[in-house]
Amino acid sequence: MFPEGFPINARWPAENPEVIQLYSFPTPNGVKVSIALEEMGLPYEAHKVTLADADVKSPEFLSLNPNNKIPAIIDPNGPDGKPIGLFESGAILVYLAEKTGKLMPQGAGKYEVQKWLFWQMGGLGPMLGQLGFFYKFAGAEIEDPRPRERYINEGKRLLGVLNGALGGRDWVAGEYSIADIAIAPWLNGLEFYGAREVLEWDSFRNLQPYLDRFYARPAVERGKNIPAR
Numbered sequence: 001m002f003p004e005g006f007p008i009n010a011r012w013p014a015e016n017p018e019v020i021q022l023y024s025f026p027t028p029n030g031v032k033v034s035i036a037l038e039e040m041g042l043p044y045e046a047h048k049v050t051l052a053d054a055d056v057k058s059p060e061f062l063s064l065n066p067n068n069k070i071p072a073i074i075d076p077n078g079p080d081g082k083p084i085g086l087f088e089s090g091a092i093l094v095y096l097a098e099k100t101g102k103l104m105p106q107g108a109g110k111y112e113v114q115k116w117l118f119w120q121m122g123g124l125g126p127m128l129g130q131l132g133f134f135y136k137f138a139g140a141e142i143e144d145p146r147p148r149e150r151y152i153n154e155g156k157r158l159l160g161v162l163n164g165a166l167g168g169r170d171w172v173a174g175e176y177s178i179a180d181i182a183i184a185p186w187l188n189g190l191e192f193y194g195a196r197e198v199l200e201w202d203s204f205r206n207l208q209p210y211l212d213r214f215y216a217r218p219a220v221e222r223g224k225n226i227p228a229r
């Protein structure tokens with residue numbers, strides 16, 4: 001079985017085991033990795049792992065990510081030439097940037113990128129995810145308005161922070177980077193949640209041009225639907 005020591009291969013077999021194996025679904029967290037792989041020009045093989053328990057809670061998937069969430073990867077050619085498995089989209093983005101030397105500069109610029117990457121991982125993603133739950137999905141019928149209000153207010157606050165950071169610059173850390181790849185798909189998800197209006201999207205004048213710049217990139221266009229639903 002290859003990559004050796006990775007039982008996930010039994011359920012999602014690698015056809016081309018020499019390249020990076022991606023286990024994902026085209027959600028804002030999932031497409032971060034397919035977009036980064038496309039931007040960096042790394043060869044990879046994508047496996048569709050749906051969000052259903054039958055997939056993300058299968059013993060094979062849990063063997064790679066005990067936290068039962070996509071995305072996850074195996075790089076057969078990791079540090080010291082040995083295979084490595086990774087989960088958490090932020091950790092995967094940093095790994096790929098360091099592997100290729102792309103989309104995260106050295107020196108002070110690296111920390112500028114990481115500030116915004118961690119801001120997305122700990123703030124924008126979780127808060128907008130909860131907003132989606134309480135505004136559109138299962139929580140929408142909960143009568144108590146406080147959870148909805150809390151995530152709307154926090155979502156607006158975060159959009160304001162990002163809008164300010166994008167004043168006078170095209171990309172959040174200056175140059176285009178893995179921080180943008182982490183952030184932009186989450187902004188795009190607001191349309192799917194039907195939450196643009198309630199967050200007063202149009203009042204944040206730098207955000208739509210930022211999204212347009214991001215989605216005009218050919219690698220983003222390719223990566224945004226991988227793996228196909």
Ligand SMILES: N[C@@H](CCC(=O)N[C@@H](CS)C(=O)NCC(=O)O)C(=O)O
Pocket residue numbers: 027028029030051056068069070071087088089090
């Ligand atoms: N912090 C994680 C979050 C990943 C995440 O929330 N993945 C969702 C899809 S976007 C998932 O797999 N959900 C399935 C489940 O929770 O059972 C990351 O950035 O990788």
